[in-house]
Amino acid sequence: MMSLRTDLPLGGDSASKFIPWLVAIMVFLGILSVSGMTVFDSILSGWSRSVTGTVTVQIPALPASTEEDANEARTARALDALTVLPNVESARALTDEEIDALLAPWLGEGAAAGNLPLPDLIDVSLSDDSADAIENVKAAVAAVVPDAIIDDHRRWFEHLIDLTEGFRTLTIGVATVVTLALALTIIYATRASLTEFKEVISVLHFIGAKDMYVASQFAKRTLVAATKGCAGGLTAGLIALIIIGVLASNVESGFLPDINLGIAFWLTSPLVALMAAGLAMVTAYLTVLSTLRSMI
């Protein structure tokens, strides 16, 4: 087991006091960054699953003066045209209740949309959602209902991908900045400690201590201080995520897909904390070695 005994008066110096706080903040931000990346991946994946291999056919409502069953007839023609296509697995017209449910986030629960001139919607599942296959679907529907609109979700989904990729890049950037900030601050703190303990280090050198002996003492001090900070940062980060999770669960389900951070995230979070402590320790060790090289 590694001995924590030290010949340097480490522990009472200013660096030892602020390193735990610094590391706690960094770990907190790191965990939020990792959770952000995980959430964006989860959202993207959820949306991707829900729209891949599907198209939605909109049959616009005819003017109110038209015969009552004309809209139903147009929808039936479109369904007939779709079901004979080889790449169509299923085609189903949404019921009025389902359309009401889709509109509920905007119009409120129980707000019947029956009096509004809403289009009929046909949910189509495809075995082949290549561009050519979708063109076939469009042509078949247009032949029977010329003003029908085919939405393959691609344009909408591409914008979402761009947005989530942007957020993902941003969180990676934040994580990188946090890592660099941690390393730079440890370097600064270690150098400050080296200056503070110059006399002690000088005595250690005169009695034959190698640079590695001195560096290992700083590394141990930093590891202990960083571990305290990691524990605090990890706890604060997880509490924050639980609070965000509770708040997110209150949002209407129609706006957000189900977000599940997954077991991988909960295993990764402690790893982030351990990596932060390890980074702090290695940074302190290398800083001491590099700084002592300038001494006789």
Next chain:
Amino acid sequence: MSQAPAVTLNNVSLRYEEGPDVLTGLNLTLQQGAFHFLTGPSGAGKTSLLKLLYLDQRPTNGVVHLFGTNVTAAARGELPAIRRKVGVVFQEFRLLDHLSTFDNVALPLRVAGLSEPEIKSNVTELLSWVGLEDYMDASPPILSGGQKQRVAIARAVVNRPRLILADEPTGNVDDQIALRLMQLFIELNKLGSTIVIATHSEQLVQRFGFPRLTLANGNLTELPPLSPHPDAKGPVVERTAP
């Protein structure tokens, strides 16, 4: 095969930054097992010469050899092994105030990687020898000047270094303790350590009668003992500065 001298200085000069030479063209050979007093007026360069020998300074000119190794040209990584052969008693003690007396004395042994049982045995025995067995847990700030000096000496000699450099090691202790400390140096000398004691005390030099190295105006001169002493080795200073 003959042993390399403990110390060899070849035309060694030292100056600090742009100041004048503190030491000028020193030539000196100290054979292993020699015992010398280093004397001279204040400001003559005694501490500077000791700094060269415990590798706190590199000479401005010339070459310093310790135990046959050219330490002037030695790589940084070679210095710890050489320094472990050198015990230093600093004039200002340079004890670590945050450590106990025991831990201060144990430092060289810990740095050398000895086991804790070995360290405890050696340190306890030595602290008893210097009369500090009741102060093992005390920290330096609560010790008297004389007690600090004894801790500093114990730290310098605990790993039986081949070269012991002591700057005014009896300056803060009474006669009885001074005699006891000198006896410790003499015993270590008998075991083979080379000893150089910088002192202003004519009384000490006269009483123990070892050869003298006298620094004045940056130059080093060998002088014979003020009185013969049976523990003094034969002439070991082969060359002196002109």
